[in-house]
Amino acid sequence: MNPDENDTDPGLRSLKKQRTRQAIANTAISLFLARGFDQVSVAEIATAAEVSKPTLFRYFASKEELVLHRFADHLGEAGRVVRERAAGLTPLDALERHRLRGLADRDPSTGMTANPQAIAFLRLVYETPSLSAHLVDYLDADTRALTEALDPDGGMAARLLAAQYVAVRQVLARAVWTRLAAGQDAEEVGRIAAEETVTAFALLRDGAAARGF
Structure with a gap:
């Protein structure tokens, strides 16, 4: 199979999105538990999760949603x-x-x-x-x-x-x-x-x- 074909597989794309979403949320919650919700910025979460702020907001509409x-x-x-x-x-x-x-x-x-x-x-x-x-x-x-x-x-x-x-x-x-x-x-x-x-x-x-x- 051509490796590039994986990029067009809807199931694989969905799985990647789920993993990315979960990784961002897990990173955010770890930071919140360590330092407190109000002491952690969205920019810090994005950096720690190795994604951009726009990418983070594509997965979570608000900072609160990262937890809830x-x-x-x-x-x-x-x-x-x-x-x-x-x-x-x-x-x-x-x-x-x-x-x-x-x-x-x-x-x-x-x-x-x-x-x-x-x-x-x-x-x-x-x-x-x-x-x-x-x-x-x-x-x-x-x-x-x-x-x-x-x-x-x-x-x-x-x-x-x-x-x-x-x-x-x-x-x-x-x-x-x-x-x-x-x-x-x-x-x-x-x-x-x-x-x-x-x-x-x-x-x-x-x-x-x-x-x-």
């Missing part, structure tokens, strides 16, 4: 859980099972992780005002996706329940991270998190039942 793109993997997840739930499960039943499974599996999206770098990453997000502010965009997108899964017509009851669920999920995740960051035993944190999840869903379920969710 990691949340994109879970974007719309709540909506998918509701749409794909087993027969006989209410939406909240499915969401509760999903979160409890995530806690048991130590999925970082639940705040539950034994990885020191993951804990540091969440600290970066939670304790950097501009990142916390931009995270709201991801939460809004999740809320819209869950609303549509609950009610394709986007009724007010579905919108309110989706907003409540997303808010509760964030409160629960941050509580888990706060305990882990303070050095509490992971097994104990997991036990408390599971109990708090059950309590939170009981509160949500009381209001949702009257509306058929």
